Amino acid sequence: MPEQDTHVVLERLLRLRDRREPLVAQIAEWVGAGIIEGRLEPGQDLNSVELSRRFDTSRTPVREALMLLEQEGLVEMKARRRPRVAAPSLTDIRDIYQVRRHLLAMLAGLLVERATDEELAELRGRVETMRQLADAGDVDAYFWSHVQLQERMTEIVQNATLKQILDSLALRTLMLRHLSLTRPGRLAYSVDDQERLIQACEERDGELASALIAGATVRALRSAEEQIEQDAAGSRKPARRRRPTA
Incomplete structure (x- = not known):
């Protein structure tokens, strides 16, 4: 179930098991998943009062949860302003993906070896399960299955340093990775990429596997860029004036 995958990934990346207050972990997971899956949009205010009511608690656990998400780059908190969903610039996004592309190429090469x-x-x-989810058009379930696939790859190669660096970028990229999959046709392209990658690994072709995963990462970046630019263009369009009624 995607909800279970969401919990497992966010619990690990946010280190929620280390939180003494379960409610803080619950709020952080709910807000974090909302940001990643696009229910909470970049730049959107996060109303502490509304969150307090939703979770039937004081504002203290809410603030602690938002501060935790701020540390991971998902939330922005500035003095005398409401907390809001972080809105990274295209330059920041491209920088992150440039680093991620090289790290994943290394991951694929190690996967072939080990x-x-x-x-x-x-x-x-x-990947066969992901194909079924892609065919069904289930973006959220496919996305979290893809996240779990790459996490499993990092476990298999057993390179603690590589895993630590990928984890440090993970939460900053999850929202973008999900966004890229919402573009028309992206699920089919993505699962095709995963199938070609696994085949290259089975053939023990490390150079090809590295090139395939790097190419897939570049395509995901382009898809996210296109969606961000489309959303920005839509927000700039003036509202249509309503004709007066008789």
């Missing part, structure tokens, strides 16, 4: 045949068979099974 994964056993049984582990590659497991990854292929995951």
Whole structure:
């Protein structure tokens, strides 16, 4: 279930198990998932009073949860202003994806070297499930399955330094990765990329696997850029004036 995948990923990346106050973790997970899946949009205010009412609590746990998300780059909190969903610039986004592209290329090369045949068979099974989700058009379920696929890859290669660096970028990229998948046709392209990657790994072609995952990352960036630019253009359009009624 995507809800379970969401919980597992956010619990680990936000280190929610370390929180003594369960309500803080619950609020952080709800807001974090909302930002990543696009229900809370970049630049949108996060009303602490409304969140307090939603979770039937004081504003203190809400503020702690938002501060936790601020540390991970998902929320902006400035003096004398309401907290809001972070809105990274296109320059920031391109910088992040440039680094991520090289890290994932390294990941794919290591996967070819270190994964056993049984582990590659497991990854292929995951991709087959992703194909079903893509065919069904289930963006959220496909997205979280894709996140879990890459997390499993990092576990298989057993490079703690690489995993730590990827984790440090993870929450800043999840929203963008989800956004890129909302573009028409992107689910089919994405799952095709995953199938070609697994095939290259099965053939033990590290150079090809690295090139494939790097190319897929560039395409995901372009898709996110296109969606961001489309959303910005839509927000600039003047509202249509309503004709007076008789």
